Amino acid sequence: MDKKNYREKLISTATRLFAERGLNGVSIRELSTAAGVSISMISYYFEGKEGLYSSVLQEQFSCFEYMATIKERDSGPMDKIEEYIRWSIQRHRDYPFLLRYYTSELTNPTRYFSSIVRPTLEKALHILIDIIKTGIDEKLFRGGLNPEDTALAMAGMVNYYFLSTLATEEFINHSPERDEELIRHYMDIFTRGILS
Amino acid sequence: MDKKNYREKLISTATRLFAERGLNGVSIRELSTAAGVSISMISYYFEGKEGLYSSVLQEQFSCFEYMATIKERDSGPMDKIEEYIRWSIQRHRDYPFLLRYYTSELTNPTRYFSSIVRPTLEKALHILIDIIKTGIDEKLFRGGLNPEDTALAMAGMVNYYFLSTLATEEFINHSPERDEELIRHYMDIFTRGILS
DNA sequence: GTCTATATTGCGATAGAC
DNA sequence: GTCTATCGCAATATAGAC
Numbered sequence: 001m002d003k004k005n006y007r008e009k010l011i012s013t014a015t016r017l018f019a020e021r022g023l024n025g026v027s028i029r030e031l032s033t034a035a036g037v038s039i040s041m042i043s044y045y046f047e048g049k050e051g052l053y054s055s056v057l058q059e060q061f062s063c064f065e066y067m068a069t070i071k072e073r074d075s076g077p078m079d080k081i082e083e084y085i086r087w088s089i090q091r092h093r094d095y096p097f098l099l100r101y102y103t104s105e106l107t108n109p110t111r112y113f114s115s116i117v118r119p120t121l122e123k124a125l126h127i128l129i130d131i132i133k134t135g136i137d138e139k140l141f142r143g144g145l146n147p148e149d150t151a152l153a154m155a156g157m158v159n160y161y162f163l164s165t166l167a168t169e170e171f172i173n174h175s176p177e178r179d180e181e182l183i184r185h186y187m188d189i190f191t192r193g194i195l196s
Numbered sequence: 197m198d199k200k201n202y203r204e205k206l207i208s209t210a211t212r213l214f215a216e217r218g219l220n221g222v223s224i225r226e227l228s229t230a231a232g233v234s235i236s237m238i239s240y241y242f243e244g245k246e247g248l249y250s251s252v253l254q255e256q257f258s259c260f261e262y263m264a265t266i267k268e269r270d271s272g273p274m275d276k277i278e279e280y281i282r283w284s285i286q287r288h289r290d291y292p293f294l295l296r297y298y299t300s301e302l303t304n305p306t307r308y309f310s311s312i313v314r315p316t317l318e319k320a321l322h323i324l325i326d327i328i329k330t331g332i333d334e335k336l337f338r339g340g341l342n343p344e345d346t347a348l349a350m351a352g353m354v355n356y357y358f359l360s361t362l363a364t365e366e367f368i369n370h371s372p373e374r375d376e377e378l379i380r381h382y383m384d385i386f387t388r389g390i391l392s
Numbered sequence: 393g394t395c396t397a398t399a400t401t402g403c404g405a406t407a408g409a410c
Numbered sequence: 411g412t413c414t415a416t417c418g419c420a421a422t423a424t425a426g427a428c
Contacts, residue, residue, distance in 0.1 A: 006393080006394080019303075020304065021220075021304055022218055022220060022221075022304050024217075024218060024220035024221045025218075025220045025304065027420075027421060027422085028421085028422065028423090029420080029421075029422090037394085038393095038394060038395050038396080039395095039422090039423090040394075040395070040396085040423085040424070040425095041393080041394070041395090042422095042423090043422085043423060043424070044393075044394080048422075048423070049422070049423095099303060100303040100304065103299040103300075103302075103303050103359065104299075104300070104303060104304070106299075106359055106360065106361075106362050106363060107215075107295060107296040107299050107300060107359070107362075108216065108217060108218050108221070108296065108300070109362060113362070117363065118362070118363050121360070121363040121364075122363060122364070122366075122367075125360075125363070125364060126367075132390075135390070139392060140391070140392065141390045141391060141392055142388075142390060142391065142392045143392070144384070145381075145385075145390060146377075146381055148364075148367070148368045149357070149368075149378065149381050149382070150381075150385060150390060152353075152356055152357050152360055152364070152368070153353040153356075153357075153382060153385050155356060155360070156352040156353045156354070156355065156356025156357065156359075156360075157348075157349040157352045157353055157356075158352070159352065159356060160348055160349075160351060160352025160353075160355060160356060161345070161348050161349075161352065163299065163302055163303070163352075164302065164317070164321075164348055164351070164352075165302075166302050166303075166305060166309070166314070167302060167313065167314050167317040167318060167321070168317075168318070168321060168344075168348070170318075171318075171322075171344070172344045172345075172348070181342075182345060185341075185342055185345050185346075186345070186349060188340070189341075189346060189349050189386070189389070190385070190389060190390060191389045191390055191391050192338075192388075192389040192391060193385070193386060193387045193388040193389035194328075194331070194337045194338060194341060194346060194386060194387055195336070195337060195338065195387050195388060196335060196336065196337055196338045196339065202411080202412080223402075223403060223404080224403085224404065224405090225402080225403075225404085233412085234411095234412060234413050234414080235404085235405090235413095235414095236405080236406070236407095236412075236413070236414085237411080237412070237413090238404090238405090239404085239405060239406070240411075240412080244404075244405070245404065245405090
C-alpha cells in the first residue's frame with residue numbers, strides 16, 4: 001500500500017473517508033489530497049468519484065463470502081449459529097468501516113445497492129434462515145419459530161451492539177477483550193432466553 | 197401544513213428529503229423548490245441549511261420522550277419489555293424516517309449528534325437497562341445476564357427488522373398486519389430463547 | 393501514469409425590492 | 411414574510427504538458 005500504488009492508496013483513503021462522512025460528504029479534492037495523489041487520478045483509475053465508491057463497496061462486502069463456508073461446514077445448527085455470531089463480531093473488528101456502508105446503503109441506497117449490497121445480504125440471510133429451518137426440522141428448535149424473523153433477530157442482536165457504539169461507549173465497554181463474553185452471552189439469550 | 201405555514205412546510209419536506217438522501221445529498225435549492233417556497237426562507241426561518249436539519253432532528257427524536265412513560269408505568273419487567281417492543285414497532289410505523297436519522301447519526305454523526313441524538317438514546321437505553329436490572333433483582337430473569345448487553349440485544353432485534361427492510365422485502369413480509377405476530381414472536385425469542 | 397490548469401456547473405447565503 | 415437576483419466559492423471532470 002505504501003509502494004506507490006496510487007490505485008490502492010486511493011481505495012484505502014476513500015474507504016475511511018466515505019465511511020466517516022458518506023459519499024456526498026467528501027470531495028474528490030479532499031480525498032485525493034489526503035491520499036497524496038493528484039485529483040485527476042480518480043477519473044483515470046475509477047472513471048470518477050462514483051466509480052471509486054463502487055470499488056470501495058465491492059471490496060467491503062466481499063468478506064460476506066465467508067458465509068458460504070459456514071453453510072458448508074459439517075456441523076449442527078447450534079454450532080453454525082455460534083460460528084455465525086463469532087464470525088460476525090470478528091468481521092466488525094476486521095472491517096471497522098463495513099457497518100457504515102452497510103447501514104448507509106440500507107437507509108440511503110446509492111445506485112450500487114441493488115447490484116452489490118442487496119444480493120450479498122440476501123445470500124447471507126438465506127443461509128441463516130436455512131440454518132434455523134434445519135434446527136426446527138431436527139426438533140432442536142421450537143416448532144413455532146418463524147425462521148425469517150428469527151434469523152433477523154439474531155443478526156440484529158449482534159449488529160446493533162456495534163451500531164450503538166457511539167451512543168453507548170461511555171457506559172458500555174466495547175473493547176475486543178469482551179468479545180468472547182459477548183458471544184457466550186448472545187448465544188445464551190438467543191437460545192435460552194432471559195427467563196430464569 | 198397546507199395553510200401556507202412555510203416554516204412547517206419546509207420542515208416536513210426536509211424531513212423526507214434529508215432522510216432519503218442525507219444532509220449532504222440535498223441542496224437547499226431543490227428542497228425549497230419541493231416545498232414550494234423561496235430558497236431564502238430557509239435562512240429566514242432556520243438560519244441556514246444546518247439549522248433546518250437540526251430542527252428536523254429535534255422533532256424526529258422528540259418521540260423518545262415516551263420512554264419515560266414506560267419507566268413510570270406501574271407494571272412488572274415483563275410487561276414493560278412488551279410495552280417497549282410494541283411502542284418501538286409502532287414508532288417505526290409512525291415515524292418512517294426516524295430510522296434513517298438514527299442510523300445515519302450513529303455511523304456518520306453530524307455536529308448535532310452530541311446535543312440531540314446521544315442524550316436521547318442514552319436516556320432511553322438506561323431505562324431499558326433498569327428494567328432488565330429490576331427483573332434480575334426480582335429473580336424473574338437469570339442472574340448471569342449482563343443488563344447492558346441484554347438491553348442492546350432487545351433493542352437490536354426490533355430495530356434491525358426495520359433496518360433490513362430494503363434488503364429483505366422480497367422474501368419477508370414487512371407489512372403492519374404482521375406487527376402483532378412480530379411482537380409475540382420477539383417476546384418469545386427474547387424471554388424463552390429458541391430451544392425446544 | 394501523473395501532474396497542473398481550467399472549464400463548467402451547482403452550491404449556500406444574502407442584499408434589497410416589495 | 412416572501413421573493414428575485416446575484417455574489418463568492420467549491421464541486422466534478424478533463425485537456426494537455428511532461
